Amino acid sequence: MVLSRFWLVIFISSIVFVIFSLFSGNSYTIDHVLNGKKDDPILISEKYMDQIPVFIKDSINKSEDKTFIINRDTVNADTTYVYKNKTVKIFSGVQKSDGLLPTCKTTLLDLILPLMAYLAFFCGLMELLIISGVSEKLAKVLSPVFVKVFPSIPKNHPSISYMTLNFAANFLGLDSAATPFGLKAMESLQEINPEKDKASDAQIMFMCLHASGLTLIATSIIGYRAAAGASNPADVMLPCIITSFIGTIAAFLIVGVKQKINFKSASLVLGLMLLIASIVGLLMYVNHLDLIGKNYFTTNLSALILVGIIVSTLIFSFLKEKKFTEANTTVYEAFVAGANNGVKTGVTIFPYVLGMLVAISLFRNSGLFEIISDGIAFIFSNIGVSKGITDALPVALLRPFSSAGSRGFLIDSMNTFGADSMTGRLSSIFQCSAESTFYVIAVYFGSVNIKNTRYALGTMLLVDVICVITAILVASWFF
Structure with a gap:
């Protein structure tokens, strides 16, 4: 009985928190919760090319794969900009475990x-x-x-x-x-x-x-x-x-x-x-x-x-x-x-x-x-x-x-x-x-x-x- 209730608490509270994060704007997508794999980059936002800083835009245009990565230090997660289908997808951090x-x-x-x-x-x-x-x-x-x-x-x-x-x-x-x-x-x-x-x-x-x-x-x-x-x-x-x-x-x-x-x-x-x-x-x-x-x-x-x-x-x-x-x-x-x-x-x-x-x-x-x-x-x-x-x-x-x-x-x-x-x-x-x-x-x-x-x-x-x-x-x- 205790295990069943604990399991339900974990399950329901996690789902409620995921939905709350999506509608409060703290998360851009919840797809990674369902389909993501461990160590995959997490999508945090998506913008048009003219909405991103100029130096990032220039770096993306110069890149062959239309990708730019900002690696600030070894502690904080990398931020990756990927241009595809007229928009720039922004990824930051990696997934902790499989979806x-x-x-x-x-x-x-x-x-x-x-x-x-x-x-x-x-x-x-x-x-x-x-x-x-x-x-x-x-x-x-x-x-x-x-x-x-x-x-x-x-x-x-x-x-x-x-x-x-x-x-x-x-x-x-x-x-x-x-x-x-x-x-x-x-x-x-x-x-x-x-x-x-x-x-x-x-x-x-x-x-x-x-x-x-x-x-x-x-x-x-x-x-x-x-x-x-x-x-x-x-x-x-x-x-x-x-x-x-x-x-x-x-x-x-x-x-x-x-x-x-x-x-x-x-x-x-x-x-x-x-x-x-x-x-x-x-x-x-x-x-x-x-x-x-x-x-x-x-x-x-x-x-x-x-x-x-x-x-x-x-x-x-x-x-x-x-x-x-x-x-x-x-x-x-x-x-x-x-x-x-x-x-x-x-x-x-x-x-x-x-x-x-x-x-x-x-x-x-x-x-x-x-x-x-x-x-x-x-x-x-x-x-x-x-x-x-x-x-x-x-x-x-x-x-x-x-x-x-x-x-x-x-x-x-x-x-x-x-x-x-x-x-x-x-x-x-x-x-x-x-x-x-x-x-x-x-x-x-x-x-x-x-x-x-x-x-x-x-x-x-x-x-x-x-x-x-x-x-x-x-x-x-x-x-």
Whole structure:
């Protein structure tokens, strides 16, 4: 219910603002909102040749393509004059994201189809883990901790192994593997959900822990920083870990209090201590490496672990081939059956993702997001927050809505202010310390047709705010 109302508010307010801008004269056309593509120039006005300044008119007449561009500086947008069909069209600035119709197309071609491919492959592997008995053994080992965090889940339930693989994939920055494992966990949790259209306590806890984005190796962030010329691309790794870890603990405490979880459980405390110890141990190891060693370690660790998971799954399936025979299948046929289920899951979540991304597209292209972003930055700057922090806020504000959009702001901030600036580093921490909340909710709850998400959205947004505040404090401390 909350998600539906929030979606309607974004959709309707964006459309109303677009119409108001058109009739108030603030916008010349709204075509870019429907048909424009990301980075396309925006048409702001159209004039006759005799209405423009003489020096611009002369420059257009001298140009072979009848175009003149004013590039005043690197911060402000270029203004382009194009003479065509007896009028001069004036463009200024570029579009922040695809319009409504291109978003529909790219959602299917650039997001859902690749996601379906990942789902097919990893759901195929999950089927092998199930039949071979690996998932059952993993669930037995981890049950003492998970039954304390998820008291409504029966002991040794298969969802425990799926959630474990999802958390591990997120922890290692394996986004392509994390989503299929997470969707499988949601499906398994849905089997024991007494109210099929309403999120269970276990599903809410899982979603909030997943969305807190606990990450050890921020591979993509390190790559972006290296491309932007950072002197030490991995220098934000520790702040990212600290920020995401605090976000995870906050999510657990907030949901735990709501669900009345026993925080004094010995197995729960032991599990938490082991997690902290593993993080500290890895940090100590990485910290003693030189720059080249850090880059080599962070580049290869995640990939090696993913390859290890794939190889070990196939080897164990081969060793337990009798179990596949008992199930009247083979290792390959089981993989194909699992992959087929992955494709079906992709088809199921497509409408949910499409609806959310179209609303976000309208929100960004309407100009409403920029007004809100600029307003928040203005308030922060007037209460004494440094400019290095306020310049990074667009990344934090857009992150819950769109990973691709916030990534664009991240790259732009590093190009504008420098990868080693406070803004560049803080933007990197914002980007890697949380998930795209609305996308995650659309995908995960949509995959099991849950309509009532209860307090999941509010909790996830609160955790996002905690991560933003933590990121600012940690970045200020480190840099």
